[in-house]
Amino acid sequence: MNNFNNEGYSIIESLISIFTIDKGKVKVLLFRKKDEPYKGYWMLPGGILKANESLEESISDYVVENCGFSNLYTEQCHVFSDVERIPDKRVVAITCIGLIDSISVELKQEIPDSIESEWFNISAIPKTIYDHGMIIDKSVDCLRERIINSNVLKILFPSDFTLPELQKVYEQILGKELDRRNFRKKFINLGLIEDTGYKNEGYTGRPAKLYRFKENIEERDLF
Amino acid sequence: MNNFNNEGYSIIESLISIFTIDKGKVKVLLFRKKDEPYKGYWMLPGGILKANESLEESISDYVVENCGFSNLYTEQCHVFSDVERIPDKRVVAITCIGLIDSISVELKQEIPDSIESEWFNISAIPKTIYDHGMIIDKSVDCLRERIINSNVLKILFPSDFTLPELQKVYEQILGKELDRRNFRKKFINLGLIEDTGYKNEGYTGRPAKLYRFKENIEERDLF
The missing domain is CATH 1.10.10.10 (Winged helix-like DNA-binding domain superfamily/Winged helix DNA-binding domain)
Structure with a gap:
């Protein structure tokens, strides 16, 4: 069972669906892909998990650096591990949801100019890369479970x-x-x-x- | 962002907490570790995720092969990615819960003789390797969320x-x-x-x- 070998090495990416409520609309933050393949398509924020960081550290560091949110509420959502989710590469995606209120978005958002970003209504998601559309759907499911059974909605309605x-x-x-x-x-x-x-x-x-x-x-x- | 490099390679293990109800007691299946380190300690069933299988395939194949359960109900639970969860190795654990009724356990359980296995009361978990004790606790949390909000308990009470x-x-x-x-x-x-x-x-x-x-x-x- 504990037989570690090269066959078992995978790339892990941590992706996050950050939700906010803007003028009564539930929105999710997407970044625009700058290079080929799928240049111009939209994608979830996230990056490759490094060997020296946990998922939580990876998400937190990424979000502070690339979005400027230092106080984001996050929870794990789902793991996507289909062998062919990314062509020619084996990449397992561990996904989270994040919640931030719209006031904090306005005050704290410091997405670097080099990243083209936009908040999209969850009912009007644009063309996304790979399985990111499916991941967004699943993230909305996770959000749905949360708002029925706990008080996380409070974060969105300060x-x-x-x-x-x-x-x-x-x-x-x-x-x-x-x-x-x-x-x-x-x-x-x-x-x-x-x-x-x-x-x-x-x-x-x-x-x-x-x-x-x-x-x-x-x-x-x-x- | 999509900058894949060697730094990003991790070993992923998929672990499963299989629950059943035996004479009114909620129990979880553990295997005994056969070799050093931690020889004789108990551990959750599971194995290394291979490059050519999804998490779901990995769990399903593993469970059929090592436990003989072909109809196990499974759900994802939580990802454990602390850098030091296993000494000297970077291994990310993706964990699931599984539910099986005690009649199916008796009828179908075909754990190979080479594996020493036992069903433990969730209130009396023995010494486990690494963070498996914490993973079992979290699995009980996942089970708790499920029995409050859905009908999965039906599987345990056929x-x-x-x-x-x-x-x-x-x-x-x-x-x-x-x-x-x-x-x-x-x-x-x-x-x-x-x-x-x-x-x-x-x-x-x-x-x-x-x-x-x-x-x-x-x-x-x-x-």
Whole structure:
């Protein structure tokens, strides 16, 4: 079993799907590939895992250096190891999701000029290299599991929000429309959010109550 | 970014925590290490990922060959990539959980004589090599997430069971005692199980109702 030989050497790349919410839209950060093959196509940020760093260190160093985010929330998502996922090369991709709020994006984003980057709506992903489209889909699945069962959405909503705004974000991540009354009832019952006492005046339409996520949210356990 | 060089080559091992329920106890399968270092210590089944196989193929082939389980349910769990997890070697571990019912274990288990194997209670794990103890803990976490949010427990309970039996299994996986009445109420409300109409007569004490998991269980979604 512990028979290490050359046959067993693989290249590992760590890739990250960084999500944010920008004006009510769930977006993911992609970089544009600068060289052949697939020059001009879009790709997930990430790099080759070096022998002297863990996955977590690799992602963290990469994200600080190439995106300027020093406080990104990250979690492992899925390993993609199809032998032919990259032609002519054996590269295993270990993928993570990252969450950052839009205010931090504006304040801290320092992507070097040499990298062409863009935030894309998760419903409008452009042409990507290799299996990155599939990896983005899986990352949205991971995000979906997280928002149903824990409080990570709080990271994406650091400031006040209305329930319709929250519902729109859930609808994008879950990929389906939700009943407004049902959503309101279920979400308030979860006890994750509290009424701020304010309303969002000044917009068109009836002012809606503003909510915020509670400071301390316990993980929602079934038992 | 796509700058592949020798620095980036790692050995990947795929390890699997195979769980079953044996007479009401949640158990995990371990193999005994036959050679130095750590001869006699216990370890998770698994092997080196070869260049011509995906993680899923590697696990599946390994499990069929070394355990005789051809129908194991598996899911990815977590990647362990600490630089020093194995002394003097850089080995990244990609870990999975596997579930098999105890009847299939008895019928199909064909672990070769050359492998010393044993099923251990998850509350009584023996001395393991390297970080395998930590990997087993994380695997129990993965199992915990699964049993709260989906129907994978059905795989472990192919035949009828009483609610106290089910509760004991949940308590082992969750690592805490549960209130009997609360458990009963919550579990029945989930709609995952149905009354078989039978009772387990012939045991000591009052006969208890026998339940089974429903044939078609929808994933429990919050929304």
